Amino acid sequence: MRSSVLVVGGGLAGTSAALFLAWQGVAVTLVEKHPGSSPHPRAVGFTARTGELLRAAGLEGGLPPSRVSKGFGIRRVRVASLVGERFEETFWSPPAEQSQIEYSPAKGVGVAQDRMEPLLRDKAREYGADIRMSTRMLEFSQDDDGVTAVVQGDGEPYEIRADYLVAADGHRSPVREALGITRSGRGYMHTSRSVLFRAPLDEYLKDGIGQFIVDGVGFLTTYGDGRWVLMLEDREYDEPELRAKIFQAIGRDDLDVEIITTGRWTISAAVADRFSAGRVFLAGDAAHTLPPSRGGFGANVGIEDAYNLAWKLAAVLGGESRPSLLDTYDAERRPVALLCHQQIFARNDGHNRDGQPEDAPLIDNNAMHYGVLYRSDAVIGAGPELPPAQRPEQWNGQPGTRAPHVWLEPGKSTLDLFHRGWVLVADHPQWEEAAAPLGIRYERVEPLDAFGLTAKGASLVRPDGYLAWRSTDLPDAPAAVLAEAFRRTSAGTR
Numbered sequence: 012m013r014s015s016v017l018v019v020g021g022g023l024a025g026t027s028a029a030l031f032l033a034w035q036g037v038a039v040t041l042v043e044k045h046p047g048s049s050p051h052p053r054a055v056g057f058t059a060r061t062g063e064l065l066r067a068a069g070l071e072g073g074l075p076p077s078r079v080s081k082g083f084g085i086r087r088v089r090v091a092s093l094v095g096e097r098f099e100e101t102f103w104s105p106p107a108e109q110s111q112i113e114y115s116p117a118k119g120v121g122v123a124q125d126r127m128e129p130l131l132r133d134k135a136r137e138y139g140a141d142i143r144m145s146t147r148m149l150e151f152s153q154d155d156d157g158v159t160a161v162v163q164g165d166g167e168p169y170e171i172r173a174d175y176l177v178a179a180d181g182h183r184s185p186v187r188e189a190l191g192i193t194r195s196g197r198g199y200m201h202t203s204r205s206v207l208f209r210a211p212l213d214e215y216l217k218d219g220i221g222q223f224i225v226d227g228v229g230f231l232t233t234y235g236d237g238r239w240v241l242m243l244e245d246r247e248y249d250e251p252e253l254r255a256k257i258f259q260a261i262g263r264d265d266l267d268v269e270i271i272t273t274g275r276w277t278i279s280a281a282v283a284d285r286f287s288a289g290r291v292f293l294a295g296d297a298a299h300t301l302p303p304s305r306g307g308f309g310a311n312v313g314i315e316d317a318y319n320l321a322w323k324l325a326a327v328l329g330g331e332s333r334p335s336l337l338d339t340y341d342a343e344r345r346p347v348a349l350l351c352h353q354q355i356f357a358r359n360d361g362h363n364r365d366g367q368p369e370d371a372p373l374i375d376n377n378a379m380h381y382g383v384l385y386r387s388d389a390v391i392g393a394g395p396e397l398p399p400a401q402r403p404e405q406w407n408g409q410p411g412t413r414a415p416h417v418w419l420e421p422g423k424s425t426l427d428l429f430h431r432g433w434v435l436v437a438d439h440p441q442w443e444e445a446a447a448p449l450g451i452r453y454e455r456v457e458p459l460d461a462f463g464l465t466a467k468g469a470s471l472v473r474p475d476g477y478l479a480w481r482s483t484d485l486p487d488a489p490a491a492v493l494a495e496a497f498r499r500t501s502a503g504t505r
């Protein structure tokens with residue numbers, strides 16, 4: 012069979028890739044070797060930035076907001092037990108640096124991975140993605156014109172021929188290994204055991220703290236749906252021991268506790284040294300495995316990878332952009348993964364393990380979520396002198412950053428103008444005239460302060476809501492200047 016893009020792996024990164032590609036009208040096939048999501052979720056906290064991407068793809072309505080504190084449940088406290096004495100609170104990023112500015116029209120999302128994946132999968136299918144569960148990719152090869160994969164579901168192996176392959180096949184990534192792509196980073200950190208259980212403990216969540224480091228036991232947190240997970244040191248436990256640990260962590264043994272399942276997790280930190288090879292692109296944990304204990308970057312960064320890649324593949328497959336646009340995926344996303352790696356170890360995990368803290372300036376969560384800079388050929392004017400991430404108000408419309416959110420009217424954000432093709436934001440008829448022949452949608456925004464512009468200027472916004480270029484003045488020939496900026500940043504074929 013044939014497809015434009017084959018996605019290998021149906022975790023959060025792969026399913027997001029299928030969703031974003033199908034939403035952009037790309038013929039996409041996804042293969043996942045398991046029949047469904049793992050009964051033991053990992054991720055639960057999704058940032059408002061992820062919420063923005065899901066909102067753009069029409070999914071926001073069905074998602075429960077993050078219920079554990081503002082943001083996504085980053086409040087963490089050391090305790091004697093859940094019901095016992097509470098000691099100090101630990102922060103990933105100092106609370107004083109948390110701004111009160113409203114950065115996003117979206118909210119953080121608090122939903123366990125085993126509920127999130129089916130939501131993404133259903134939406135992707137609604138847009139036409141061909142999602143094949145219980146189907147394993149056995150091998151693949153690539154040539155100048157495409158990729159050929161051999162996959163197997165219930166029956167005999169068969170071939171899928173595609174123009175491109177997205178490897179979202181997890182941290183062990185057989186595709187990455189087959190390509191011989193090496194990784195850098197701290198590597199293996201530790202192994203943890205977990206027990207997932209159901210217990211009526213919601214009353215202990217009332218003050219918004221959702222993560223508990225229980226002295227002498229381990230790390231306790233909730234999926235916000237009656238399910239809790241207790242992380243323990245790595246050894247074998249029988250069921251009576253697990254119950255005893257759970258009761259010790261809770262500080263009560265008079266509750267109904269249902270053990271659902273157990274898990275064993277290898278926690279490591281590694282970033283692939285290349286995010287692509289020919290027609291194959293790595294996304295999610297295949298590209299970067301980031302420990303979840305400080306920053307919660309893992310799945311969120313994988314979903315952002317998928318978003319960054321999807322519009323580029325759509326543009327190249329649609330013939331609007333030259334394949335060189337795809338080189339900007341590595342140029343833009345790998346530095347973000349490396350920055351996350353650095354910032355994870357610049358943060359406090361409250362456990363004092365996993366080696367020395369990183370000696371790097373701490374970049375606050377809002378800067379990491381909304382303000383990472385892209386430097387690539389798909390951006391003009393993001394020079395090496397700029398910092399890798401800042402809060403949106405510090406950027407003030409800098410090319411290479413996410414276009415800022417401002418409410419235009421109740422319920423309508425500037426971000427709602429983007430995410431569907433290229434947009435020119437301006438407030439001048441000459442810019443409107445310049446945009447029309449290029450097929451760039453013109454959006455009049457007034458005032459333009461958040462974009463760092465006066466009424467003479469204009470900002471060119473990419474289909475992923477990132478700023479590609481801006482002119483702070485009205486040049487003599489705006490049409491020619493815009494055409495050149497568009498041709499360069501879109502790797503345009505026209």
Ligand SMILES: Cc1cc2nc3c(=O)[nH]c(=O)nc-3n(C[C@H](O)[C@H](O)[C@H](O)COP(=O)(O)OP(=O)(O)OC[C@H]3O[C@@H](n4cnc5c(N)ncnc54)[C@H](O)[C@@H]3O)c2cc1C
Nearest residue numbers: 020022023024044054055056148181295296303309310311
């Ligand atoms: C305990 C824990 C808690 C976490 N909490 C958070 C959190 O709150 N927030 C956050 O952002 N991140 C969190 N993370 C990290 C997050 O879970 C991962 O970053 C994310 O799930 C990775 O998604 P992925 O799709 O890249 O990879 P995976 O989820 O590993 O998916 C890869 C998929 O590929 C499939 N596959 C592999 N090879 C093949 C093949 N040959 N053919 C077909 N299918 C194949 C596998 O079956 C698998 O389903 C946590 C991680 C852990 C361990």
